[in-house]
Amino acid sequence: MAEQTQPYPTHWKRPPVLLTNPIWRKVILLGGLIYLVLAIQTVEVDWQRVYLGLERGWRFVQGFLVPDFTSRWNDIYAGLMESLTMTVTSTVAGILISVPIGIGAARNLAPAPLYLACRAIITLSRSFQEIIIAILLVAMFGFGPLAGFLTLTFATIGFLSKLLAEEIEDCDLSQIEAVRATGASWWQVVNYAVQPQVMPRLVGLSLYRLDINFRESAVIGIVGAGGIGATLNTAIDRYEYDSAGAVLIIIIAIVLVVEYSSSYVRRWVQ
């Protein structure tokens, strides 16, 4: 009985959220498509060079398939140790500095002037890519791991403080209110209501940053900030693709180990 008398429609389509006018929607879509085609046409592709590049790439793959760990082992080992040292020290230093900055950059805990100051530090740190900072610091402090350590610490501050501040701002307000209502001081509120809520996230982010710092340490080595990146760069410059392959495999292995252990540790602190 319901089927025949039912006056309700049987079809429903989700109305468009953006560009509700159908003509404009078509015009804009078509315009975007034309622009894309034209833009792709302006990219000049030298097929000769692509061919040569593929050949070099193939040699690289071959070197990668038969990695040579032994003949340059001393260089690789020294670079690796330097990178790991840089990674661990800069991550620890970065965490120590970014926790207070992160608390200061949380709107629900910090007064306005402190909030603005801490946000300014974070913005400054985040506005430059690691390589640019590394070039600057290498120019200031010379080649070597000190420049790398400072670069990574600086980059860690922007990353960790920002995400920690956001995590603190997302905290459950009722838990903070409840601790505040007992007559607790600001430090006690941070210690009893905020810290338990953000701790798992802080641990997770720190481990993630450790992972990023290791990978970055390989990149900034190329501009002279020491570490495994310098070794990799030298190997490629000398066309020793087998040694370069060995370096890449070691980097992948270490990132994998950090990845697995961090997910394990995160489960453990939850």
Add this chain to the structure above:
Amino acid sequence: MLKLDKLSKTYKTGDKALHNASFEVPAGQVVGLIGPSGAGKSTLIRCINRLVEPTRGSITLGTTELTGLNRRELRRERRRIGMIFQEYALVERLTVMENVLSGRLGYVSAWRSCFRKFSPDDITLAFSLLDRVGLAEHYNKRADALSGGQRQRVGIARALEQNPELLLVDEPTASLDPKTSRQIMRLIRTACQECNLPAIINIHDVMLAQQFADRIIGLRAGEVVFDGAPDSLTDRVLTTIYGDEDWTQLRGENSSQSASPETPAVDLVEAL
């Protein structure tokens, strides 16, 4: 004793949450604060310990005027006011013991509290309160491992750990089943009687309020529209507080007969 005089709160958005609320609560009296959602019940009790800053009016606890205290003085006065929250507001990742001991934070230095070095008296009190609310075994569990009723018991223990002179209770039974709600209300009530503690309890459930409060205050749109004994809460009064509704079902004597034919949904669920 607590005295409110012409307490008003206007939020930044222009909402008048509270308008000239004045009343006194003598020691040992349990006040049920009822009213529709948005009537200003939560605002009122949050103004008392100044989690919400009142716009005008005065609050006097004992001999201390609470409005206009600076931050340090306010912290000292907050120690005298225990608060029990809707949805418990326990710090979920801390243990039950830490949650109860956090009631002493106002008396302990930040350094000692950071390393959980509470005095033996505080710890003894915490254990005795946990025993009293029936959670003696659970002190080392994490708060989020407990059920709703158990969590609210921890919330009560935390408030009593302060040795308060006033108890503010915000919707203590909002997400609890009827039986647990009664147990929680009974617990709050006996605690108040034993310590001669005044309490203000925000509550939606009018029957619970009538059963456990000594006095009922009705709020509507930020104004006190009723203040009297629980028995004098007639249909007419309920209509002034909440607006037009058929109140006969709410009455205890009718509840048993009206429950069966009018709740087919419940029967259906049970049949499934």
